[in-house]
Amino acid sequence: MKNRDNKSYIEGLLVLVLFGIFAACIxxxxxxxxxxxxxxxxxxxxxxxxxxxPQYIATKVRQADEAxxxxxxxxxxxxxxxxxxxxxxxxxxxxxYCYDGSLRELFSDVSSDFxxxxxxxxxxxxxxxxxxxxxxxxxSVTIANGEKIESKLTLRSTKGGTKx
Amino acid sequence: xxxxxxxxxxxxxxxxxxxxxxxxxxxxTFVLSEQISKTTKAGNRAAIxxxxxxxxxxxxxxxxxxxxxxxxxxxxxxxxxxxxxxKVTEDAAKSAYSLEICPKNNDxxxxxxxxxxxxxxxxTELIRIVTAGQTEVVQDE
Numbered sequence: 222m223k224n225r226d227n228k229s230y231i232e233g234l235l236v237l238v239l240f241g242i243f244a245a246c247i248x249x250x251x252x253x254x255x256x257x258x259x260x261x262x263x264x265x266x267x268x269x270x271x272x273x274x275p276q277y278i279a280t281k282v283r284q285a286d287e288a289x290x291x292x293x294x295x296x297x298x299x300x301x302x303x304x305x306x307x308x309x310x311x312x313x314x315x316x317x318y319c320y321d322g323s324l325r326e327l328f329s330d331v332s333s334d335f336x337x338x339x340x341x342x343x344x345x346x347x348x349x350x351x352x353x354x355x356x357x358x359x360x361s362v363t364i365a366n367g368e369k370i371e372s373k374l375t376l377r378s379t380k381g382g383t384k385x
Numbered sequence: 386x387x388x389x390x391x392x393x394x395x396x397x398x399x400x401x402x403x404x405x406x407x408x409x410x411x412x413x414t415f416v417l418s419e420q421i422s423k424t425t426k427a428g429n430r431a432a433i434x435x436x437x438x439x440x441x442x443x444x445x446x447x448x449x450x451x452x453x454x455x456x457x458x459x460x461x462x463x464x465x466x467x468x469x470x471x472k473v474t475e476d477a478a479k480s481a482y483s484l485e486i487c488p489k490n491n492d493x494x495x496x497x498x499x500x501x502x503x504x505x506x507x508x509t510e511l512i513r514i515v516t517a518g519q520t521e522v523v524q525d526e
Contacts, residue, residue: 232391239397243404250408257415264422268429275433357444373437375444 270364274324274346275372278317278360288378293351299337302351319349430471431503431511434484438501439516446521447497462487481506495520
């Protein structure tokens with residue numbers, strides 16, 4: 222009678238242990254899945270920032286690539302890429318710069334009195350630096366996670382610009 | 386009264402076996418997704434580096450740019466090596482990626498053409514682009 226009780230007790234314990242292992246395995250697979258998904262999303266976001274910020278600036282430069290239209294200037298103490306255009310004999314300027322954790326763009330009349338905080342937020346970026354050497358424009362972007370991406374552009378127009 | 390424990394044990398064993406099968410498939414998918422994601426990110430970065438080299442070649446001319454990079458190998462190719470964080474490194478053995486600039490023969494003497502290939506250390510090709518530009522003209526004084 223005692224033997225049968227013991228056997229029954231061991232069998233019950235085995236079932237319980239097996240169930241415990243089963244639950245632990247489920248938890249492990251779920252955690253692995255969640256971890257893999259998190260890393261996937263992080264990498265996707267980084268890749269998005271890696272490519273979008275330099276590509277956005279490159280597209281804007283390509284659109285405005287005329288002789289003397291592209292230059293680097295100082296916008297109230299913030300380094301900015303200046304793209305100049307003329308409409309009906311009036312000169313307009315598109316400023317691209319980084320301010321308060323965002324890449325911003327401001328399109329205005331040359332004589333307008335705007336401040337860096339007035340620019341339209343485009344994308345998240347910690348810092349953007351521009352270097353114009355001859356007809357080669359170097360764009361250095363530091364994205365939110367601190368990663369630094371350097372991108373180079375050759376201005377097709379002659380006399381691309383000068384540093385003010 | 387007969388114990389129901391063996392029956393429950395059998396049931397649970399089958400459940401664990403089915404679960405193990407499903408979990409193995411799931412884990413395989415997770416690993417595959419990690420690999421694809423890593424390759425895609427490296428591919429994105431390779432595209433930026435290849436584009437930068439192409440733009441530099443257009444800015445200063447292919448021959449001038451290749452001279453700044455140094456010696457080419459026997460096949461005339463010039464290589465730039467990158468570490469895991471895409472920083473340029475001189476040590477080819479410790480590099481994770483390599484960028485090859487392969488100048489192409491061109492019938493037109495006023496144009497240059499080159500192929501830029503970015504590969505992993507294992508030799509997997511990440512990106513291959515062809516770039517071309519005008520040959521630098523040396524003006525007579």
